[in-house]
Amino acid sequence: MNLLEIRELSVEFPAGEGSVKAVSRVSFDIREGETFGIIGESGSGKSVVGLALLRLLPANARVSGNICFAGKELFFLKPSELRKIRGKRISLMPQNPAGALNPALKNGLQIGEVFERRGIEKKEGMKKALGLMKKLFLQDPEKLCGLYPNQLSGGMRQRLIAAMSLSFEPELLIADEPTKGLDPEARAGAVELFTKIKNEYGKTMLLITHDLDLAHEVCDRIAVMYAGEIVELDEASKILHSPGHPYTKGLIRAHPRNGLVPLSGQSPSRIKLPEGCFFHERCRHAAVECSRRHPEIQNHKGGRIRCHLQFLQ
Amino acid sequence: MDNVFADRFRREGFLPQLGEYGGEFAKRVFQRKDMLFALAALVLFAGVALFAPLLSPYDPNAIDLKNKNLGPSEGHLLGTDYLGRDLLSRILIGARISLSIAFGVVLISLLVGIAAGCAAGYYGGLVDECISRVIDIFLSFPGVIFALTIMGVLGSGIFNLMLALSVVQWARYARLMRGQVLSLKKQEFVLSAVTSGAGDFHIIRRHIVPNAIAPLLVLATIDLGHVILSIATLSFLGIGLPADVPEWGAMLSAGKEFMRTAPHQTIFPGLAITFVVVIFSILGDGIRDILDPHHEGGEMY
Numbered sequence: 001m002n003l004l005e006i007r008e009l010s011v012e013f014p015a016g017e018g019s020v021k022a023v024s025r026v027s028f029d030i031r032e033g034e035t036f037g038i039i040g041e042s043g044s045g046k047s048v049v050g051l052a053l054l055r056l057l058p059a060n061a062r063v064s065g066n067i068c069f070a071g072k073e074l075f076f077l078k079p080s081e082l083r084k085i086r087g088k089r090i091s092l093m094p095q096n097p098a099g100a101l102n103p104a105l106k107n108g109l110q111i112g113e114v115f116e117r118r119g120i121e122k123k124e125g126m127k128k129a130l131g132l133m134k135k136l137f138l139q140d141p142e143k144l145c146g147l148y149p150n151q152l153s154g155g156m157r158q159r160l161i162a163a164m165s166l167s168f169e170p171e172l173l174i175a176d177e178p179t180k181g182l183d184p185e186a187r188a189g190a191v192e193l194f195t196k197i198k199n200e201y202g203k204t205m206l207l208i209t210h211d212l213d214l215a216h217e218v219c220d221r222i223a224v225m226y227a228g229e230i231v232e233l234d235e236a237s238k239i240l241h242s243p244g245h246p247y248t249k250g251l252i253r254a255h256p257r258n259g260l261v262p263l264s265g266q267s268p269s270r271i272k273l274p275e276g277c278f279f280h281e282r283c284r285h286a287a288v289e290c291s292r293r294h295p296e297i298q299n300h301k302g303g304r305i306r307c308h309l310q311f312l313q
Numbered sequence: 314m315d316n317v318f319a320d321r322f323r324r325e326g327f328l329p330q331l332g333e334y335g336g337e338f339a340k341r342v343f344q345r346k347d348m349l350f351a352l353a354a355l356v357l358f359a360g361v362a363l364f365a366p367l368l369s370p371y372d373p374n375a376i377d378l379k380n381k382n383l384g385p386s387e388g389h390l391l392g393t394d395y396l397g398r399d400l401l402s403r404i405l406i407g408a409r410i411s412l413s414i415a416f417g418v419v420l421i422s423l424l425v426g427i428a429a430g431c432a433a434g435y436y437g438g439l440v441d442e443c444i445s446r447v448i449d450i451f452l453s454f455p456g457v458i459f460a461l462t463i464m465g466v467l468g469s470g471i472f473n474l475m476l477a478l479s480v481v482q483w484a485r486y487a488r489l490m491r492g493q494v495l496s497l498k499k500q501e502f503v504l505s506a507v508t509s510g511a512g513d514f515h516i517i518r519r520h521i522v523p524n525a526i527a528p529l530l531v532l533a534t535i536d537l538g539h540v541i542l543s544i545a546t547l548s549f550l551g552i553g554l555p556a557d558v559p560e561w562g563a564m565l566s567a568g569k570e571f572m573r574t575a576p577h578q579t580i581f582p583g584l585a586i587t588f589v590v591v592i593f594s595i596l597g598d599g600i601r602d603i604l605d606p607h608h609e610g611g612e613m614y
Contacts, residue, residue: 054508087509099501104523114509
């Protein structure tokens with residue numbers, strides 16, 4: 001059963017005479033209860049996909065395609081219906097835990113606010129949130145509620161945000177780069193946190209990250225994005241242990257544990273995309289075919305891959 | 314570094330304990346002797362203004378032509394004006410009028426400015442264009458001349474004066490608020506409020522205004538002084554308040570005829586205006602230093 005179906009999602013931002021193609025024709029499904037990861041380098045369009053899901057893109061973005069959440073077309077919803085879905089059924093854990101809490105309000109007030117808005121008895125909601133905070137390794141949550149966000153550490157803030165986004169038992173939790181800017185210890189805590197969320201709440205999650213370790217620990221399936229496209233989509237262990245696409249291979253080789261081999265070159269200009277495969281300029285296996293024809297994504301060994309080589313060989 | 318006053322007040326429970334945000338603010342205020350002094354003077358002024366009818370030795374409008382243009386003496390501490398009215402009584406009652414008009418004007422322009430600035434900054438697009446152009450129009454007139462025109466149309470009176478000065482002032486608040494909202498609405502906590510399904514009004518009230526208000530409060534504090542000056546200016550030009558209302562600017566204006574023979578008639582009201590304006594300037598500067606995280610205030614003197 002698919003909770004979320006994304007079909008041919010494209011997002012463009014007008015820039016000068018042309019337009020920046022941030023996401024082009026991305027399609028994937030998220031099954032109920034699974035943790036789906038999107039990985040890729042900075043600027044590959046990962047976050048834009050996450051924002052598009054909640055219709056949070058700036059007004060000048062040109063979006064096409066369909067997003068179907070639990071049988072509802074998200075792009076055709078009225079703002080009032082959209083507000084009912086945001087937070088309650090789909091919730092987003094923002095990219096930067098330091099900026100996601102209002103510095104002028106005490107933590108308790110910010111947590112309570114989530115319930116206030118839903119017309120749920122505040123005391124009952126707070127009790128639940130406090131329980132959640134305890135479960136997410138936050139000690140002494142009552143005391144935390146009386147403090148301001150700047151008095152918490154980065155990891156604590158992240159857990160607080162996690163507790164806030166989980167307190168409504170959303171059907172889908174989107175976590176946008178949850179380990180960005182955390183030190184190794186806090187990062188390990190985040191991995192632990194997401195494993196716990198996954199195991200104890202069985203939530204459907206969309207994890208947007210460039211942290212391969214986190215993706216490996218937590219995700220069931222992974223999509224790899226490059227230059228706004230999905231280049232590979234498969235089970236997490238298969239992607240990370242026996243990647244098929246040259247870009248995925250390069251991404252994994254660039255990991256410090258695997259030798260820190262950088263991918264040569266830069267990702268292409270998104271205003272004027274190269275002909276053929278977007279990756280061929282940096283690909284060490286590139287053939288003549290690769291610079292002529294843009295590969296379509298195709299089924300391959302149980303997963304999906306966008307590469308000519310898999311079929312030429 | 315704390316100081317003796319703050320310590321004593323905290324022990325006696327006048328000040329909130331440290332650790333809370335408000336306590337921190339109060340502590341910083343007490344660290345700065347200039348602000349402490351200005352605050353004490355303001356409290357004194359406000360007290361005088363509040364109890365002016367009890368404190369003033371004479372009826373401020375009682376005309377006594379036999380004793381006109383007297384210098385300071387035991388009977389009349391600050392002397393009398395050209396109609397023999399007691400200057401001290403008039404200055405005391407005048408404090409009440411000046412302060413209440415100033416607070417009224419600043420409150421009205423603050424509220425209107427916040428509303429307009431929020432709407433312009435938050436909704437952007439056509440709303441922003443319209444409100445911003447209106448703000449530009451209001452800012453392009455020289456303040457006093459604009460207020461004079463409005464007063465000329467409406468006629469004199471306390472309420473009309475407040476209205477005229479508010480019309481002149483609100484645009485500055487709106488512009489400042491708009492800038493604040495523009496930078497705040499891109500912040501992640503606003504985004505996360507949107508993702509959790511909050512409505513526009515809720516976001517503005519809960520997340521944007523509390524974070525944007527600090528510079529506006531600084532402007533408002535400094536503006537209190539400016540408004541008192543503007544009231545005095547308008548009264549000096551003879552268009553502010555009716556003649557029987559004792560007001561500092563009107564007193565200056567009346568006294569200037571007798572500058573050579575009885576200079577105290579201009580000196581004392583002038584001093585009163587200066588005092589109040591300086592007090593609000595010091596407070597405004599101090600609040601700005603304290604609220605501005607980039608500038609460590611406190612050790613200026």
